[in-house]
Amino acid sequence: MARLGFSDKLMMIFIYVFLIVLSFSAFYPFWNALVVSFNLGIDTTKGGVTFWPRVFTLENYQIVFKDDRLINGFFVSVSRTVVGTITAILMTAILAYGMTRRELIGRNYFMFFFVFTMYFGGGLIPSYLLISSLGLMNKFLVFIIPALISVWNMIIFRTFFKSLPLGLEESAQIDGATNWGIFFRIVLPLSGPVIATLSLFTAVAHWNDWFTPSIYITNENLIPIQTMLRQILNANIVTDMASNMDTASIARLDQMRTITTKSLTMATMMVATLPIVMVYPFVQKYFVKGVLIGSLKE
């Protein structure tokens, strides 16, 4: 690399400053929420809690973990994420493998059938009426079944499967393996990276989905934590509207003088983000790959 001229140096300084500011602004809101969640609620209201808790406390988390509704919501989220991801990835991968087989009769028609849905759909209301007429309202399965097949993921899987050497399948066929056997014993074990990536994206989508439950679920025992968090935020901000928060927990909040809704909200938010932040560093190398497989297709 040649010596940098003056204008180049200036540009590099600008880039460094810009990136530091950007990283700070990406990180600070999250860090501040974490700090507030560990700070005594009554102390936070005095202002000035920014980078470090002033009066450290675990109180907020104790309240959150004592709230049966929140714990229940957390487990609804966990179970829909685990069940939803495993079933969706499996179903989508099987479909994608079938779609790679050249001898499949109707393959081109099927492909059109799938791709068309990426560009046109019935929309919110017809889907809502469909779900309700299928009797899926207030059922755990409403989280799982409609999300089983993702056409987008199917295309990514298919692109990946196609890149596998054909010879493997052929030699397995000669050894007498069935098509399902080839899929489970040869294709799937070779697809580690793409499975990891798509599982990550699917799991994140399941974990983060607050909207589906907000329209299809009224039974409190089935509301996942993100939807619950939405209700809490709503209640905080729109004070003049009928609050969605149940009266019992508001009454309980009033009893504790050191706790504020803000500190509790932040603690709940941290609990709702924790799984993602914990998994994130380990899967970072995969999703970069996954994004690239996805964009190559375009």
Added chain:
Amino acid sequence: MAQATTEQRTRLEQQPKPKKNIFVRFLKQWDIQLMVWPGILLIFVFAYLPMYGILTSFMDYNIFTGGNIWANPWVGFKHFQMFFDSPEFYNVMRNTIVISLLKFVIGFPAPIILALMLNEIRHMMFKRIVQTVTYLPHFMSWVIVAGLVMSMLSTENGSVNMLLKSVNMIDEPINFLSMKEYFWSILISANVWKEIGFGSIVYLAAISGVDPHLYEAADIDGASKFKQIYLITIPTIMPVVIIFMILSIGNLLNAGFEDILLLANNPVLRPVSDVIDTYVYRVGLSNFRYSYATAVGLFKAVISIGLLTMANYIARRSGNSLW
């Protein structure tokens, strides 16, 4: 041994069998067909049946007729006409177009600029940290992001208000999230904040494909860094940029849904926050005007398809067809 391989080869060559009765061939590959039919059925039920439900936008749908939508009376384009004549029509259309254009004009180049900047960084550790930190918000739900935005902009010790106060730009905290004039800026900023890092991945990959010899040659010729970016990096990634740009034409009416729904909690913001999707949600699922909301949704879907076809036409002329 040699015999075995010839035998294998002949078997392999026979694999794509000459055309037989399609029914016989279908039965023979029942196991492969079994792989695709569950998917076909699911997509049929959850993607195509709702399309059939679109018919209700030309009827006066009554929830009590239940499954048989043919029992509802046909009313032609009544609901479409109602939408065009409604007092909300102007605001909804303006917000949809303005918000999506703003998202495009600001949100589209932002990750490209970030990628170009990251590419200049030689400290790998620094680069890695910036990437890790800026990718993270992509994985947060909009509920969390909205919660963070609310907390940052809060009038009670929100960091933004505290900062502005400490530099004496304001005397009293501003309630940003209840003022119409700030909503678009907040919405766009939150979107860029959430997606800038993740969006840069594709462009970073494209940049890494640039032949390093070009930079060496430019160095020898004494081209400045800025010139190198302008004359080498940007032209090389241009094809990728153009594809993504064309793709976003088809998204012109997708102004956003979750972000607006969550950030525009306050009904005061409706004149600037209502877009087609949130409007459909509100009149459909809160006011139960099913036929009307379906009609509005269909109106949007049809325009989107038109835009997409146009985008694909442009793409095909530039050699990058979508389908």
